[in-house]
Amino acid sequence: MGNSKGGPVYRGLGKIPDRVLLLFAGAVYVFLYAPIMVLIFFSFNSTKNTQVWTGFSTQWYGELIRDGSVLNAFKLSLIVGLTATAVATIIGTLTALALSRHNFRGKTFTDSAIYAATVMPEIVVGVSLLVFFVAATVELGIVTIIIAHVAFCISFVTIVVRARLSGMDESLEEAAQDLGASPVQTFLRVTLPLILPGVMAGALLAFTLSFDDFVITFFVSGVGSSTLPLKIYSMIKFGVSPVINALSTVVMVSTMVLILGGGRILARRGENA
């Protein structure tokens, strides 16, 4: 066939690109993790230096706990996160049910609005909400923060729950109704238990998004209320300090525990369902 670069010869040469690829992948993982590790490492430094190691100490964690403004910011983030998650999870689940179980006029529009909300640059969402609240003469503060957080969390919950619903057997709901269950009974006894892992996953996602949000909160928070990310931002602007490293470590570790732990429980529940 005049094909000198035939398969077998080529596969022999393939070892070198494979090794290069392996080295490259290793380097990318180092790139992804080294900065985070450096941050965590220097949170245990004994002096105020965040770049030169001088010895082990946990004093910055102690300072963090004694800082009342950090604690207040943490409390506010928790209140906002839990409230926004509860509201967004309910609305998002209802929306997912409507979109996956019904056909109606304007469905494409609803769909598009939901996806648009997930990809709209945060700064656009932030300033448009600021303009809206000022025009509506709503005072900026915890209420406006919660409203904004619910608005950007709804879409994510809807998408996650809908994915779960699309994998569900509709005949189970039909069977329940044929056996005389009311729509509400069917929902509570059949549909909800089946989609619960999806609902919980959506709620978990909503909580992390709300807890981590900086940009949108920055525009709608007003002067008095500072969530944890806003507090961290003002600390960074003030200057690099190992206290920020300690705070970053606490935030990162708890987010990871929440997601990995939550994900594990959900995966187990998902298998049973």
Add this chain to the structure above:
Amino acid sequence: MGKEGRGWTLRLAGLLSPVTIWLGLFFLVPLLLILAYSFGKSGVYGGITLGFYPGNYLKVFDPLYLEIIVRTLVIALLNTLLCLLIGYPLAYFITFKGGRYKHLLILLVMIPFWTSLLLRAYAWVVILGGDNGLANRLLQFLHITDHPLTLIFTPQAVVMGMVYSYLPFMILPLYAALEKFDWRLKEAAQDLGASRWHTFWRVTFPLSMPGVIAGSILVFIPSAGEFVIPNLLGGARTVMVGNLIQQQFLSARDWAFGSALAVMLAALLVGAIMFYVRRVGADKLEGV
């Protein structure tokens, strides 16, 4: 379907009204409001007169602002390109060479993705900052330079921070696209005599295009609107559109011009999505 009826309509209305009210009132109406404001005229003390003044849009041709817009597009494009160049080989590696570690490897990409953008930018503030900073000491240790360089508060620092922050946004859709890949196509191409290189460019890469486009949009759009990274790593000389918008709303109080900039950013997104739908198809939008 035979389900239509009064009860059905009521139930649907019940399911849909919360989202309609919330997203309508707190997402769509505010967007329409800034669209209206973008054609308004800012008063000296921050008030706004509605009307039809295209002047806010024409302002972007002012050399001062044009420079910022061009810089933003260049940085966002560069970031997208670098994420693609780094992310594609990694996604390829995970999908085809990951074997039984595939899920662990993709989880390791997702973990930094879940930690806040703010903290990831701070990590680079620490590393790049100062003459005796970690990056400077590493460069001198490797004999790349013999004297400390100014690393932070440069456009390069912004690109560095952005690639670091947005890389997972590129890898995840690429992985999703490659994951669906049918191995038999690759085998068929090689059985028919195509080299590995050839197989990649003629079979694997074209089939992963939806992932490439989705990843590029997911990186390009937020990086064009980014304001935290240029704020912390760019300093006063690397102002991007995001910083300009923030200034218009918080210090300059020219809300009309700020709105026009925000509307243009949103228009960029709409354009990108239309491009995606045309190239890949609307039905695949859910995968993003």
